[in-house]
Amino acid sequence: MSETKALESMIGEEYKYGFTTDIEYEDFPSGINEDIVRLISEKKNEPEWMTEFRLKAYRAWVEMEEPSWFNATYEKPKFDTLQYYSAPKNKPKLNSLDEVDPNIRETYEKLGIPLDEQKMLAGVAVDAVFDSISIFTSFKEKLAEAGVIFCSISEAVQDHPELIKKYMGSVVPARDNFYAALNSAVFSDGSFCYVPKDTICPMELSTYFRINNMNSGQFERTLIIAEENSHVSYLEGCTAPVYDENQLHAAVVELIALDNAEIKYSTIQNWYSGDENGKGGIYNFVTKRGACRGKNSKISWTQLETGSVVTLKYPSVILQGDNSVGEFFSVAVTNKMQQADTGTKMIHIGKNTKSTIISKGISAGRSNNSYRGEVKISKKADNARNYSQCDSMLIGQTCGAHTFPYIESANPTGKIEHEATTSRVGEDQIFYLQQRGISEDDAISLIVNGFCKEVLKELPMEFAVEANKLLGIKLEGSVG
Amino acid sequence: MLELKNLHAEVEGEGIEILKGVNLKVSKGEIHAIMGPNGSGKSTLSKVVAGHPHYEVTKGDILYNGESILEMDPDERAHAGIFLAFQYPVEVPGVTNTTLLRESYNTIAASRGREELDPLEFDDYIKEKLSLVEMNPDFLERSVNTGFSGGEKKRNEIFQMAVLQPTLSLLDETDSGLDIDALRIVSDGINKLHGDHDAIVLITHYQRLLNYIIPDHVHVMINGRIVKTGGKELALELEEKGYDWLESLETVNGEAK
Numbered sequence: 001m002s003e004t005k006a007l008e009s010m011i012g013e014e015y016k017y018g019f020t021t022d023i024e025y026e027d028f029p030s031g032i033n034e035d036i037v038r039l040i041s042e043k044k045n046e047p048e049w050m051t052e053f054r055l056k057a058y059r060a061w062v063e064m065e066e067p068s069w070f071n072a073t074y075e076k077p078k079f080d081t082l083q084y085y086s087a088p089k090n091k092p093k094l095n096s097l098d099e100v101d102p103n104i105r106e107t108y109e110k111l112g113i114p115l116d117e118q119k120m121l122a123g124v125a126v127d128a129v130f131d132s133i134s135i136f137t138s139f140k141e142k143l144a145e146a147g148v149i150f151c152s153i154s155e156a157v158q159d160h161p162e163l164i165k166k167y168m169g170s171v172v173p174a175r176d177n178f179y180a181a182l183n184s185a186v187f188s189d190g191s192f193c194y195v196p197k198d199t200i201c202p203m204e205l206s207t208y209f210r211i212n213n214m215n216s217g218q219f220e221r222t223l224i225i226a227e228e229n230s231h232v233s234y235l236e237g238c239t240a241p242v243y244d245e246n247q248l249h250a251a252v253v254e255l256i257a258l259d260n261a262e263i264k265y266s267t268i269q270n271w272y273s274g275d276e277n278g279k280g281g282i283y284n285f286v287t288k289r290g291a292c293r294g295k296n297s298k299i300s301w302t303q304l305e306t307g308s309v310v311t312l313k314y315p316s317v318i319l320q321g322d323n324s325v326g327e328f329f330s331v332a333v334t335n336k337m338q339q340a341d342t343g344t345k346m347i348h349i350g351k352n353t354k355s356t357i358i359s360k361g362i363s364a365g366r367s368n369n370s371y372r373g374e375v376k377i378s379k380k381a382d383n384a385r386n387y388s389q390c391d392s393m394l395i396g397q398t399c400g401a402h403t404f405p406y407i408e409s410a411n412p413t414g415k416i417e418h419e420a421t422t423s424r425v426g427e428d429q430i431f432y433l434q435q436r437g438i439s440e441d442d443a444i445s446l447i448v449n450g451f452c453k454e455v456l457k458e459l460p461m462e463f464a465v466e467a468n469k470l471l472g473i474k475l476e477g478s479v480g
Numbered sequence: 481m482l483e484l485k486n487l488h489a490e491v492e493g494e495g496i497e498i499l500k501g502v503n504l505k506v507s508k509g510e511i512h513a514i515m516g517p518n519g520s521g522k523s524t525l526s527k528v529v530a531g532h533p534h535y536e537v538t539k540g541d542i543l544y545n546g547e548s549i550l551e552m553d554p555d556e557r558a559h560a561g562i563f564l565a566f567q568y569p570v571e572v573p574g575v576t577n578t579t580l581l582r583e584s585y586n587t588i589a590a591s592r593g594r595e596e597l598d599p600l601e602f603d604d605y606i607k608e609k610l611s612l613v614e615m616n617p618d619f620l621e622r623s624v625n626t627g628f629s630g631g632e633k634k635r636n637e638i639f640q641m642a643v644l645q646p647t648l649s650l651l652d653e654t655d656s657g658l659d660i661d662a663l664r665i666v667s668d669g670i671n672k673l674h675g676d677h678d679a680i681v682l683i684t685h686y687q688r689l690l691n692y693i694i695p696d697h698v699h700v701m702i703n704g705r706i707v708k709t710g711g712k713e714l715a716l717e718l719e720e721k722g723y724d725w726l727e728s729l730e731t732v733n734g735e736a737k
Contacts, residue, residue, distance in 0.1 A: 427532075427534060433580070437587045446579075
């Protein structure tokens with residue numbers, strides 16, 4: 001099946017993940033205060049130090065102001081009516097797949113994520129997070145053989161407290177920013193991955209996040225640690241039902257790479273993006289940061305951001321170890337009334353550190369798409385290098401594209417290159433392809449896929465086809 | 481095959497009339513050349529036949545195999561066998577020549593009920609067409625027209641024509657930007673592609689192309705209309721005399737109107 005054929009088969013599909021799963025939820029009071037934070041901790045049967053971690057974060061959050069420096073306008077989330085914890089009533093901790101609520105299993109099947117290990121994509125281990133609770137982590141045993149720990153954060157708090165204590169909050173401190181502080185106080189679950197020394201993780205790791213409950217926020221935390229000489233590739237996918245109300249998603253992701261370790265983190269974000277008039281949709285306010293702590297370590301972010309009504313997200317790398325490498329490959333698509341303010345930060349601290357930023361922004365409809373990136377070379381970072389390329393593509397006349405690069409160098413040996421282009425998918429380009437027999441929608445898909453090629457090729461193979469389809473669907477009928 | 485009846489067209493939404501009543505009849509197996517000074521409407525004519533959305537037909541009709549195609553989208557016209565070799569081929573970064581051509585070929589094949597080719601079959605098929613315009617196979621993996629020289633772009637258009645096998649080819653100033661060797665290669669290619677079942681309309685400023693591709697009919701277009709039609713010798717006459725003597729002819733007609 002050719003690329004375009006695959007796209008054709010999707011034609012006419014609106015947001016197909018917009019269904020709701022009918023299941024019973026545990027009762028939990030809405031709003032936020034210290035008691036709520038304690039209650040979350042209690043529900044999860046957490047040790048005292050974890051409760052303290054949350055309370056400190058909560059107290060910090062109360063003192064903080066909601067930021068507004070980004071290029072997006074929206075109605076602020078109502079923090080006092082939000083539900084901060086939402087879990088399906090059935091027993092959350094599961095020992096086998098048979099114990100998963102059949103409704104939830106069905107949901108994941110509809111999403112194309114069979115939890116059934118036999119049917120799964122070869123070599124991909126999946127952790128599924130439904131609202132706040134991690135439902136099941138597959139391939140656990142096979143990973144354990146290799147010494148890789150892949151489980152929910154809740155389990156890790158219980159089973160690997162020394163690792164959590166050492167690393168959680170070490171890259172994104174609780175006080176880092178408003179949403180990170182909130183997450184640190186109320187985070188419900190998420191994925192944890194630990195790859196021991198001299199280990200190449202034997203399979204792709206993957207987490208699927210699903211927000212189902214209408215009034216709940218989703219605050220998951222992901223923590224990935226790659227010890228010396230280890231390697232891991234991780235992918236997250238996100239979907240949510242269609243609701244008129246906005247839902248908040250404020251996650252924190254921390255990555256730690258020690259000497260010679262490599263972490264590749266990919267995201268396909270397709271939260272519900274609201275309707276034509278910007279009603280409903282997910283607020284995607286996420287803090288993602290990786291620390292290249294060790295020499296010669298490497299962290300690579302690849303993201304395909306297509307959903308959410310508002311996205312504020314800057315996956316960053318702190319290049320501490322000498323010769324460490326940071327990469328950011330991004331495609332951000334906005335259509336309808338979506339607003340995205342996304343980019344990265346590359347902080348060079350070690351010597352001979354290198355970073356690459358490739359950002360492709362595509363705006364259509366009445367959307368607004370901003371790239372915001374910071375490259376900082378500190379005093380001691382001799383011979384640091386950065387290359388940034390930010391390309392924007394406009395489809396139609398009513399959308400906007402913006403680029404906000406911040407460059408700061410305190411070391412004269414640093415080299416920073418920045419390139420930026422803006423192009424419009426023009427009548428002539430579409431006419432040219434149509435003259436070659438290709439329909440208007442397929443022409444746009446082809447042009448956009450070509451535009452994003454450098455980034456799409458960074459996605460794990462299994463997901464590259466998905467990504468192509470997703471781009472096609474997102475921009476369906478966006479011209480004329 | 482193609483019949484233009486009193487065709488009037490203007491720039492969409494701007495009310496500037498560019499084609500002011502063009503009449504033209506092209507039959508199977510024929511080669512027509514349309515010549516004329518800059519701004520006479522030659523390129524517009526080819527775009528209007530191909531269905532460019534920038535232009536609006538305000539009067540008259542375009543018949544293709546006896547049926548009006550005015551309501552057809554550009555891709556539908558392409559499916560019907562109309563091919564336009566662009567004067568300024570458009571760049572499509574990140575999309576390889578092979579990808580585009582396979583999409584094109586298979587979409588057109590599907591619409592005509594012909595068999596589609598899988599990537600391996602298609603690979604064999606296009607490699608064979610490459611030799612027609614003496615192009616290097618590396619070229620297939622380059623992005624469509626991106627970073628091509630002017631000559632390469634023009635050659636690529638004829639290569640696409642060879643792959644897609646249209647029944648009516650409109651070649652808009654395919655000769656401009658080609659050096660003398662490339663001109664010969666491209667012309668040879670066009671001659672080889674042409675047969676009893678297809679027709680070619682060449683749009684050109686210069687007579688030199690017509691030394692290589694011999695037209696059956698030559699038309700002179702001035703100010704949005706065809707003011708004179710003749711055999712291949714008309715091209716030579718134009719080369720010698722320029723267009724001035726015909727412009728007066730056009731003015732006379734204009735006043736008579």
